Amino acid sequence: MTGSTERVRAAGDTWFERKSLPTSALADRMKVRAALDALTKKLDGTTASASTIHRKRAIFYNAPGYAVDAGRLPDNPLPQVQWKAPEQVDEELDPACVPDPRQALALLDAVRAQSARGRHLVAFFGCMYYAAARSAEVIGLQMQDCDLPRCGWGALRLRETRPRTGSAWTDSGEEHDKRGLKHRPRKSVRTVPVPPDPVAYGVAPDGRLFRTQRGGLIQDTGYGEVRAQARRALTPSQHASQPAKRPYDLRHATASIWLSSGVEPQVVAARAGHSVAVLFRVYAKCLAGAAATANARIEAMLRNGR
Structure with a gap:
């Protein structure tokens, strides 16, 4: 790995650490809801496809599950949040x-x-x-x-x-x-x-x-x-x-x-x-x-x- 690559990754790690909330924040259901809402959007603010939303939610669900296994959370908060994915984006080919x-x-x-x-x-x-x-x-x-x-x-x-x-x-x-x-x-x-x-x-x-x-x-x-x-x-x-x-x-x-x-x-x-x-x-x-x-x-x- 080159020195420039190491510096880029180090800068990325620092950015993630600065922008991320502690694991304990997942105990707040409103923060969990906000995270679920965020993963439905693309970078341009439009709604992502149904498959993308499903994949991101599955990844998000597994993260608190790992935290439970590691003793950082008492239980996974996602099943307790009353949240529904937005109406399916039409994936039919134009x-x-x-x-x-x-x-x-x-x-x-x-x-x-x-x-x-x-x-x-x-x-x-x-x-x-x-x-x-x-x-x-x-x-x-x-x-x-x-x-x-x-x-x-x-x-x-x-x-x-x-x-x-x-x-x-x-x-x-x-x-x-x-x-x-x-x-x-x-x-x-x-x-x-x-x-x-x-x-x-x-x-x-x-x-x-x-x-x-x-x-x-x-x-x-x-x-x-x-x-x-x-x-x-x-x-x-x-x-x-x-x-x-x-x-x-x-x-x-x-x-x-x-x-x-x-x-x-x-x-x-x-x-x-x-x-x-x-x-x-x-x-x-x-x-x-x-x-x-x-x-x-x-x-x-x-x-x-x-």
């Missing part, structure tokens, strides 16, 4: 944010047209789009985890995420943490078939596919700039609207295409790394379209049986 296939391909072409960095990053965005992968899952993707034949379908094996948390907050002292797949056991691997299109983008000869000019991990600021520039390839009305305002929308686009194509929800959930419950909640409008496709198929089968 279709206006999702680029259609023509828009997505135009964006990838616009990325490729941006100098050497764009030509390198087109495969990065292509993995997000065709495999419905999170950016943090693609950053550490290894060549050995890619089956990309010269023709036909290939496959990506996603086995880790590399979220950027800052060097002061990782055990390695690097900007990016190294974790398992989101909401999965540490050694889980998610295999996602990819169609022939991204196979044509090719791969780098070294182990890690995507890197900066100095060989480091790709930063969100770097690929964010390229994506923002690429959006200008859309028509003025499209650029002023919502499609692909975030790189994550490419992932949403593919999951939506899978569902609208009539792929079974459990298969889509497995490929996208979701639970089926999250899939139904977030992609409700896309599932409605898939239901219409299913109804048409059932009707055709019934008609053929007459």
